[in-house]
Amino acid sequence: MLTSLSIKNYALIDNLQVDFNDGFSIITGETGAGKSILLGGLSLILGKRADLSSLKDTEQKCVIEAVFDIKNYKLEALFKAEDFDYEHQTIIRREILPSGKSRAFVNDSPVNLNSLQLLGERLIDIHSQHETLQLTSNEFQFQIIDALADNEAVLQTYKTELKAYKSLNKELQELLNFQSEAIKEHDYNTFLLNELTEANLVEGELELLEEEYGTLNNIEGIKEKLSEAYQLLNEESIGILATLTLLKSTLQKLATLSSKYEDLFNRVNSSLIEMDDVYAEVDVLQDTLEADPNRLATVDAKLRLLHNLMHKHAASTVTELIDIKNKLQEKVLLTENLDASIDAKRLEIEAKTGILNSISKEIHSKRTKIIPELKAQLETILASLGMPNAQFKIELVYGDAFLPNGKDDLTFLFSANKGGHFNDLKKAASGGELSRIMLAIKSVLAKYIQLPTIMFDEIDTGVSGEISNKMGDIMLQMSKTMQVFSITHLPQIAAKGHTHFKVFKEDVNNVTQTNLIKLNHDERIVEIAQMLGGLEMSASAIAHAKELLN
Structure with a gap:
């Protein structure tokens, strides 16, 4: 207060x-x-x-x-x-x-x-004759009925559920919009994914293939050079192995004389062993190296495929191509799983709809029960305020749509005269009548809620x-x-x-x-007497004022 x-x-x-x-x-x-x-x-x-x-x-x-x-x-x-x-x-x-x-x-x-x-x-609620338009507001009329019906708690639950319901519908719409766009890209993404999957991408294979291609594509020249190396290593009189064997034999005689000669001997011996290994490997390579036109064609095709895919997807390595393939796979799977997500979201909305319908029916039931009592109280108060023929027709229709305060459509009609037609409050009641109606409503509300x-x-x-x-x-x-x-x-x-x-x-x-x-009390007597008879107060006005105060 x-x-x-x-x-x-x-x-x-x-x-x-x-x-x-x-x-x-x-x-x-x-x-x-x-x-x-x-x-x-x-x-x-x-x-x-x-x-x-x-x-x-x-x-x-x-x-x-x-x-x-x-x-x-x-x-x-x-x-x-x-x-x-x-x-x-x-x-x-x-x-x-x-x-x-x-x-x-x-x-x-x-x-x-x-x-x-x-x-x-x-x-503070300041109410005057000029501020009765609130009474004609459908929102205010609902507030009156809900106050009498003690709907505050159930309405709060309804509003919480309605907010969740709207959020679910928004999420569903976003899924549907995403699906609409994703479907347009799905076929193309699937094609790209299949193309990359069929390429059997393996990390590091590009380098291996390029090396193999270089060998197969130059096999005659390689064999020629290997043959030359073989000859240099194994020439009977002047070959590297024969020369190193002679050098080893020469130094072996000195090795027993001094450690520094022994070191030279050991180094030459190591070189001989290494050259012997090289000779053996060259011999093997000559025997195993064969021209293979079919394999060359296969490697060439795979390299062309990889380079084309890298160019197409703006990738610089096979690893990047693999990453692109994985992302395409996620998109394709997401699109293919959207139907399940949409169905699940619809089930959530269906469940929330059931909850809201149950709550809104409870709200409707409580409103319906209280309306006759509200109507009777208002008409009784208005009769005492000089409106004996005042009548209300309050109709509540349970609808289909979820509104901010339930599913009810409210019609709050009024007739001031016997036999008169019911009409909207702002059309059926004068300014003075609206003030008395508002006073009646506020007095009823004061019994039910803390105004x-x-x-x-x-x-x-x-x-x-x-x-x-x-x-x-x-x-x-x-x-x-x-x-x-x-x-x-x-x-x-x-x-x-x-x-x-x-x-x-x-x-x-x-x-x-x-x-x-x-x-104070005496000043009130004077004020009320002046309100009764003007500034020139008569004895009867003062007596009347005292009577009113008592």
Whole structure:
């Protein structure tokens, strides 16, 4: 609830500080005294945009501060979501600087206007004759029914499941879109994969094939050179082996004389052994080396294939070709497995659809059961407010589509006159009737949910007599469970308040100022008497005022 309000340098208000109680508070004052200024200042606290014309003194900043007791409002989740510092006694402050800039604070932490508006909606509901269009909103009508049907928890579950359902549908659509594109590439990717698979790619084979091709393609020249080497090694008188054998024999005679001669001998002996091995290998190579045109053709074909594939795929090695083949294999497998993924996703959606249908039927059932009770309560209250023939026709049709709050289509029709046609509220009810309907709805809601502080701004305009008395009774009844303000011109309503405030203008140093004071019992008698009979109060007006207060 609103516990205090401070306004400095705003419109006609110089410096105002007022404390409020719970229960039913009345605000009265002559036309033009500044009640709208008070509401304007309060609206800034609730997130309304400000402008420089709001400043009383354009060289000083305007500061509006309100303190709220919110311990029973269950706002911890909202404070956490908006990153506010939560306090049971929460202070909201707005500042309008001479530069025109505006700042907002919640518990001394700066906040933006969107966040302030979200919080403000949960703290104060300012209701006037000109703000009854909310009543004609289908969303608000659902809120009324769901409040009475105690649907808050089940609706939260529904919204969570609906979010998951939409996410699954989005994932399915992405799979279908991917499949549509993948199918176009599938045949080509499959062709490329088969081409690479049939090539029997082996890491390092390119180098081996190129070496083998070089041998097979030059076999006659190789054989000729091997033959020359064979002759050089094995020439009978001057061959390398014969010469080394003679050298070895010569040095062998010196080896026993000195270690350095022995070293020479050993080195020549090692060379002889090595040359003997070379000779043996050359001999083997000559015997095994044969021309093989078929093998040459096979190697040539494989090399051409590998080079063509490397050029086609912009690869520089067979290893890169193998990597490309593996990636193509993944794409082809993914495309071929998409049907299974899509079927699995559809099964998930089917299961989620079943859950949502079950929840939405529960929501529909609870709404259907509460509608006759809501209709009866509203019609009873409106009859006491001078609308004895008021009737509602509230129809709920269970549909096919999943809507943000279930699957129901709601028609909220109204008829003010006996035998009259039912029509939409905004067409069937006048402004004054809409105000009374809204009062009736708020009074019903107050029995079921914790409403924020509500301020009725002259919703009793055009009402008098017993009807105004009944409106006052309804607001008084509401104030048992919530804080209620009524800005009124009617003494019958003013007399029912627990606390009474008066808005008035006064001239201070030739400057007009708006002020707000709390009236004591005697001051209330005078104020109500003036509301009954004007400034020239008669004895009967004073007596009547006392009677109303008692």
